[in-house]
Amino acid sequence: MVETPFRRDLDDEEIINFFIVCSIVGLFILGPVNYTCQQGPYQSKLSHSMDSFTISNIPKGSNRLWLHFSCLCFISFYVLHLLYKEYKGMLEKRIQHICNHRHQPDQFTVLVRGIPLCPEHNARGCFVDHFFSKYHSHSYESYQMVCDAKEIEELLHVASSLDRKIKNLQQRIAERKHSSRSIFSKMLQENVSQLEMQEEKLQEVLHKIHLLQHENILKGKELPAAFVSFRCRWGAALAAQTQQHEDPLLWITEVAPDPGDVLWNNLAIPYSQLVLHKIGVFIASALLTIFFALPVTAVQGIVQFENIKKWFPPVRAVQLIPGLSSVLTGYLPSFILNSFIYVVPYAMLSMANLGGCTSRSKREIKACNMVFCFLVGNVFFLSLLSGSLLDQIGESFTHPKDFPGRLASAVSAQADFFITYILTDGLSGFSLEILQFGLLIWHFIMAHSFGQETKNKPYLYSFPYFRVIPTVSLAILIGMVYAVIAPLLLPFLIVYFFLGYAVYVNQMQDVYESVYETHGQYWPYIHQYIFIAIILMQITMIGLFGLKSKPAASISTIPLLLLTILFNEYCKISFLPTFHHFPIKNARENDDRDEVEGQVEPKREPAIDAYRPPWLRSTDITSRESGFTQPLVTPP
Known part of the structure; x- marks a missing residue:
């Protein structure tokens, strides 16, 4: 297992410390200010409800709203300080981590796409060698063409199926050899003949695979993609980050992903068609987000129990059972919502795979972005609209000028639902994470339906960043939006993060x-998610200050919003480029360090062969591994 300094970035202590500070501000400053407001609308009716501790209890035009504005400024500047500190620290960790792992083959290798045919030999491989020998003669080493291997993969699948049948027959023969009954002796002879037949078929398939793996056959199936190895890191970095041809669709270079990170099948997609694939993925994810609005609206309808009784009178029978209506309107909506959401990341991951990503890390980052947008749209915004505004939609259409005010009031009105959502996600989500219930079901299906011998060959799965990061980022967004509006939500959020920290640290270390290695590539996206949360917090407060007839506070929040946007642009200029590229200076320093230590030649050789496609490495079908997993016990 590769230990990296990025394994704990998802639920770092900084997040917990931030919300502890926000809780102190909210519980000891904002909470008492909200509750002691004698003219509040909830003082006469619901003095012990949560609404008495929210900004909703502050009357219109009250000067106490300036205290909320001050807390908003404090929280905004504090989180911006933490983001700057974390971004800078992550950049230093990234550079140091690359230096510590400077012998990895991806630092010597470049992925080249859009390779044209050689006009002389009508082949692509020789053109790669000619091109880089001419224009990168100082550092060019070797190349590995990517070939169309669909036929080989199909034969390997057939060989794997035959191998399983042979093992099952061998097991039956071994069991029936110990029996003296005549009926078993006849079945034994049949099994022996079947075994010989299956072994002959397997040998024929393996022979076909060896023929297809021949160099002359592969030359006719070359794809316009190759991995090019260099003698030094700075040569690879220079080639990967410069335009090689006046036609931007030819000789496109990029830093090669980690060998275990490559999605070989997607390299067959022509570079010019990637735009169509991305558009298709965008449309598919948008449709999924839109259609998912139906169950979210239905779930929020359960929260509005009075409306359900109006629309569906038989549901009144629920009130006859003590406590059932509370469970129905409290815990059940969040449980149903989390159940639906659990399958969404895997659907988004499948869609991202169709987008033509060349590596698993890029595919998961793409899925991560789609899942986050999905959660913000369906869980946050749609929960607001379909919940507290459900009975006011008609009035909003007849009085459109009042809609911003109704939307602002919806945020504070839905605080109870989001508390329940966080608790449900924490209790059920973390419990499922510990139990690995989904993987247990998957292993059971594979073992009993497809004959996969998972007991003999256990696997460890990679961490599901595409599922965990958006979920935790949504919790951060909810906490930041409600930090000033409903501070009583923050202690529940701290419990959520403490549970998540304990669970995920254990899962990363032991499960x-x-x-593959990304060298901290997820952090810029996490930073962007938190930035969106800050913007939503400030926009919501602008609307609430306007709703509370405090236009001066609304206007004063606008410069804070602009400063936040400028801060994000500064981070993009100062830090983001180094996450997308690798500095030539650092590459040259790592090369010089190798020369001083005399480690150039021994470490350069693995980069040439590390990017051999899996169908060319071995035909040992019993040891073929999934790209998502690593064997639990590796041979010495």
């Missing part, structure tokens, strides 16, 4: 395996 999941690192299949």
Whole structure:
């Protein structure tokens, strides 16, 4: 397992410390200010409800709203300080981590796409060698073409199926040899003949695979993609980050992903068609987000129990059972919502795979972005609209000028639902994470339906960043939006993060395996999610200050919003480029360090062969591994 300094970035202590500070501000400053407001609308009716501790209890035009504005400024500047500190620290960790792992083959290798045919030999491989020998003669080493291997993969699948049948027959023969009954002796002879037949078929398939793996056959199936190895890191970095041809669709270079990170099948997609694939993925994810609005609206309808009784009178029978209506309107909506959401990340991951990503890390980052947008749209915004505004939609259409005010009031009105959502996600989500219930079901299906011998060959799975990061980011967003509006939500959020920290640190250390290395590539996206949360917090407060007839506070929040946007642009300029590229200076320093230590030649050789496609490495079908997993016990 590769230990990296990025394994704990998802639920770092900084997040917990931030919300502890926000809780102190909210519980000891904002909470008492909200509750002691004698003219509040909830003082006469619901003095012990949560609404008495929210900004909703502050009357219109009250000067106490300036205290909320001050807390908003404090929280905003504090989180911006933490983001700057974390971004800078992550950048230093990234550079140091690359230096510590400077002998990895991806630092010597470049992925080249859009390779044209050689006009002389009508082949692509020789053109790669000619091109880089001419224009990168100082550092070019070798190349590995990517070939169309669909036929080989199909034969390997057939060989794997035959191998399983042979093992099952061998097991039956071994069991029936110990029996003296005549009926078993006849069945034994049949099994022996079947075994010989299956072994002959397997040998024929393996022979076909060896023929297809021949160099002359592969030359006719070359794809316009190749991995090019260099003698030094700075040569690879220079080639990967410069335009090689006046036609931007030819000789496109990029830093090669980690060998275990490559999605070989997607390299067959022509570079010019990637735009169509991305558009298709965008449309598919948008449709999924839109259609998912139906169950979310239905779930929020359960919260509005009075409306359900109006629309569906038989549901009144629920009130006859003590406590059932509370469970129905409290815990059940969040449980149903979390159940639906659990399958969404895997659907988004499948869609991202159709987008033509060349590596698993890029595919998971793409899925991570789609899942986050999905959660913000369906869980946050749609929960607001379909919940507290459900009975006011008609009035909003007849009085459109009042809609911003109704939307602002919806945020504070839905605080109870989001508390229940966080608790449900924490209790059920973390419990499922510990039990690995989904993987247990998957292993059971594979073992009993497809004949996969998972007991003999256990696997460790990679950490599901595409599922965990958006879920935790949504919790951060909810906490930041409600930090000033409903501070009583924050202690529940702290419990959520403490549970998540304990669970995921354990899972990373003892359950999941690192299949590939990204050198901290997830952090810029996490930063962007938190930035969106800050913007939503400030926009919501602008609307609430306007709703509370405090236009001066609304206007004063606008410069704070602009400063936040400028801060994000500064981070993009100062830090983001180094996450997308690798500095030539650092590459040259690592090369010089190798020369001083005399480690150039021994470490350069693995980069040439590390990017051989899996169908060319071996035909040992019994040891073929999934790209998502690593063997639990590796041979010495």
